[in-house]
Amino acid sequence: MKFLELISVGKTFRSGGKPPAEILTGIDLHIEKGEFVAVIGHSGCGKSTLLSMIAGLEDATAGSVCLREHEISGPGPERAVVFQHHSLLPWRTVLGNVMLAVDAVFAREAKAERRARAERWLEKVGLKEHMLKYPHEISGGMKQRAGIARALSMEPEVLLLDEPFGALDALTRAQLQDEVVRLHAENGLTVFMVTHDIDEAVYCSDRIVMMNVGPRASIGQILDVPFARPRERISLMESEGFAHLRARCIRFLYDQKGKQVPVATPIPVPDPVVGEPALAG
């Protein structure tokens, strides 16, 4: 049975009085269970929109997004999302934030069991000793960890990450990448990660989906990342294979820059249209 499938997916935004904006078109992608897929592309091409459709937060306006051959029609606990900026509730402790997710998904379990679940995930992301603190009392990296613990505490099959480490310093980002890679391996997770960080895409993923520029963006190329797991960061990043894949991503993004679609139609173009591809480190 197919796991996660995007079949001729398109998205057109229609909002009051404005001309329709066709953002994505003809997206075909099959993601296998346990796969780690990274998505890169210029700012505004529709990466977050694509992720939101898999999350069930946005509907596809063409084609279908299916999980195990059932069309996704809304959010579900088997698909958890972590955004770039944490979305912790400021009036709840770290534990309280994770408990919210656990309580929603495992409502039938006794309170002590639910609390043990939340604590177990906080321990896995190294936050157990900080679990009684409030979001304003912990660092940015710790907040992202809490967001990851909250997402994973629902025991999802699919983890959707939208630039999850974009706001963090390089060292914290590297640590969290390693944690997500470990959690992906330990829990048989399927991961779909949008990123602007090419090194992150190459280091973490099994495949890199490279999006064309929008509007009417589609998948330009898909790169296989053949490195064995577990991966050792420094030696991998110093290898020729890594440099080769990294260069292919950069070349793709630079080529896309030249293919920017002129604003010939009333379709809104994002502002700013093109950013330089971000490199880690």
Ligand SMILES: Nc1ncnc2c1ncn2[C@@H]1O[C@H](COP(=O)(O)OP(=O)(O)OP(=O)(O)O)[C@@H](O)[C@H]1O
């Ligand atoms: N709800 C909406 N209504 C109308 N247009 C929208 C809506 N959400 C997103 N868009 C437009 O869709 C396009 C793609 O947005 P999206 O956020 O998916 O891009 P992105 O690739 O994630 O960009 P970035 O890399 O900057 O995060 C943009 O032009 C954006 O303005």
Ligand SMILES: [Mg+2]
């Ligand atoms: Mg985005």
